[in-house]
Amino acid sequence: MKSCLRELRAERSWSQAKLAEHLEVSRQTVNAIETGKYDPSLTLAFRIAHLFETTLEQIFDPHDHAT
Amino acid sequence: MDIDDTPTTGPHRWFRLTRCHTPTDRRNQGLFMVWSLAWALAYVAATWVSQGSALGAVTPWLVAALPAVLSVAALVAYLRFVQQADELVRRIQLEGLAVGFGAGTLLVVGYPLFAAAGAPPLDITVAPAVMVLAWTAGQVIASARYR
Numbered sequence: 001m002k003s004c005l006r007e008l009r010a011e012r013s014w015s016q017a018k019l020a021e022h023l024e025v026s027r028q029t030v031n032a033i034e035t036g037k038y039d040p041s042l043t044l045a046f047r048i049a050h051l052f053e054t055t056l057e058q059i060f061d062p063h064d065h066a067t
Numbered sequence: 068m069d070i071d072d073t074p075t076t077g078p079h080r081w082f083r084l085t086r087c088h089t090p091t092d093r094r095n096q097g098l099f100m101v102w103s104l105a106w107a108l109a110y111v112a113a114t115w116v117s118q119g120s121a122l123g124a125v126t127p128w129l130v131a132a133l134p135a136v137l138s139v140a141a142l143v144a145y146l147r148f149v150q151q152a153d154e155l156v157r158r159i160q161l162e163g164l165a166v167g168f169g170a171g172t173l174l175v176v177g178y179p180l181f182a183a184a185g186a187p188p189l190d191i192t193v194a195p196a197v198m199v200l201a202w203t204a205g206q207v208i209a210s211a212r213y214r
Binding site for chain 1: 154156
């Protein structure tokens with residue numbers, strides 16, 4: 001699933017490791033979400049939206065799914 | 068290009084291998100590896116000791132029980148690792164376990180047919196080793212796919 005997570009992260013000048021620390025996940029997970037190779041769980045998706053103070057629909061494009 | 072700026076303090080190889088993991092995952096994986104190593108050493112020692120002749124009546128049972136107890140500890144440590152793991156790590160573990168379980172099952176179920184056709188008999192203790200190797204390979208392949 002495509003997302004604008006990378007752009008949102010760049011706006012705050014966060015590294016992937018920093019974002020992973022905020023979300024309490026691994027940097028590998030952040031990288032996989034940004035590259036569209038992994039779709040986060042609903043819980044994690046909501047945490048991402050809450051962290052960036054936006055909605056799921058603003059971050060994720062549901063029309064393109066990763067395996 | 069996103070650079071991994073996670074500090075790799077010191078030459079600790081374990082940290083470099085798992086620097087993409089959360090601290091919880093690193094700790095839990097480390098515990099699992101420690102218990103697994105303890106089990107492996109106890110198993111080797113038990114195998115060696117059990118070949119001795121002057122063990123008495125109770126000692127062989129104690130010798131057999133020690134690696135069994137350590138294997139339970141390793142299993143509990145692995146379960147804790149999986150239950151607390153980052154969600155992508157958990158998915159990678161699932162895929163690795165699927166490959167390991169499948170490879171072991173195929174070997175145990177399928178090889179007797181080859182043995183009946185004339186292939187050399189296979190020691191059943193080979194199956195766990197095959198499962199572990201396949202489990203490891205499955206994890207490596209799954210991890211690479213999400214990179």
